[in-house]
Amino acid sequence: MKPKPLTLWLATLLLVLAVGVSLAHITPPVVLLSDREAVLGMTSGAAKFFVREVRLTPEEQETIRQQCGWRPEEDIYRFYFGRDTTGRLVAAVAFLTEYTIHGPVRVAVGFDADGTIRDAKVVELTEETFPWLKPLLDLDFTRDYVGRNSRASFGLSERVTQTPLQSMPQFYGQIVASLIQRAAVLFEVTVVKRPGSA
Amino acid sequence: MYGISLSSLPLSAKVFCTLFMLGIGLGSLAAFTQAATAVGLSYGDVAASLAPEMPMTHIGHGQLSAEKELDIGQLSQAAKVWIRTPLLIQTSHTHLFGQTLIAGLLGLIFLFSSLGEWQKAVIVALPFIGTLMDIGGMWLTRFVWQPFATLVLAGGSLFALGYVLIAGIVLYELWLKQETHR
Numbered sequence: 001m002k003p004k005p006l007t008l009w010l011a012t013l014l015l016v017l018a019v020g021v022s023l024a025h026i027t028p029p030v031v032l033l034s035d036r037e038a039v040l041g042m043t044s045g046a047a048k049f050f051v052r053e054v055r056l057t058p059e060e061q062e063t064i065r066q067q068c069g070w071r072p073e074e075d076i077y078r079f080y081f082g083r084d085t086t087g088r089l090v091a092a093v094a095f096l097t098e099y100t101i102h103g104p105v106r107v108a109v110g111f112d113a114d115g116t117i118r119d120a121k122v123v124e125l126t127e128e129t130f131p132w133l134k135p136l137l138d139l140d141f142t143r144d145y146v147g148r149n150s151r152a153s154f155g156l157s158e159r160v161t162q163t164p165l166q167s168m169p170q171f172y173g174q175i176v177a178s179l180i181q182r183a184a185v186l187f188e189v190t191v192v193k194r195p196g197s198a
Numbered sequence: 199m200y201g202i203s204l205s206s207l208p209l210s211a212k213v214f215c216t217l218f219m220l221g222i223g224l225g226s227l228a229a230f231t232q233a234a235t236a237v238g239l240s241y242g243d244v245a246a247s248l249a250p251e252m253p254m255t256h257i258g259h260g261q262l263s264a265e266k267e268l269d270i271g272q273l274s275q276a277a278k279v280w281i282r283t284p285l286l287i288q289t290s291h292t293h294l295f296g297q298t299l300i301a302g303l304l305g306l307i308f309l310f311s312s313l314g315e316w317q318k319a320v321i322v323a324l325p326f327i328g329t330l331m332d333i334g335g336m337w338l339t340r341f342v343w344q345p346f347a348t349l350v351l352a353g354g355s356l357f358a359l360g361y362v363l364i365a366g367i368v369l370y371e372l373w374l375k376q377e378t379h380r
Contacts, residue, residue, distance in 0.1 A: 036273040
């Protein structure tokens, strides 16, 4: 028996394993809000709920790309509509996700019938991205986009940029802001602008 | 194997193997808890997380939009994760690397047990086969047939069974079995 080479051999393999796993890891998802909670929270005043699914024309895809630099790739996008008893659209909610290298970041965005943002929330991220976004979530930074529409600026607001933050919170804050903008543009193009769509 | 047996390993190697088994065991428990809380452990939970996201309306090909009334109860109230395809890709590559490396090192230690070759061959294969069934089942559930979600549950169980057998046999031979001198 040659114990020393064996121990060394196993230790080397363990090191390889540890490096491999640490390089290849993905952190588990963190769900902050269920879909139902988000829809109910963003459609106050609605008496009935509807699901609207839309497919983009090539022209609409190009309009969206020009307006916010995003190329929508899904076949179908979904909105949840809240209507009053007369059938009038009160509010709508869209969920959009960005698949970052650290895992998905998903937001819910609520709109008034004219496309004005009435609320926005981060609903899902990962254990790795959560600590980066936590300082911004504590600031309730998505509130800064309430009242804007698809034509507005979607950079981080002054109160956020003036807060001492490291680069990753700012990076992920910008991703969330970009998702809110995409949702706003998507809603405008597929609901507000389509004749008789709302 | 090659004249080396677990019971005859020096103390340092026994400590190494034991702590490795312990670490992997605790990691597996944490992974089990994570799976239970984020996705769920029943067939229905796994299928709901992995099955393709179907249109909720009857939107047809070429149709630009469709709408239907929604019972708000249809929307998920539980904060569970629907594993989107890009996340499935990420999960697959990390788990295939991670679990295969874990199964590899577990198996490497186990190869020095004193069991017969056939028994070793079967047991050492369990974590590998479990991993392949687990990840393969996720893809089959998404793209082929929802009932393949049972493969995910079976694969995870097979990995766990393999780990328990390997850890139990290895720990027994490391610390309780008398060394046989040939």
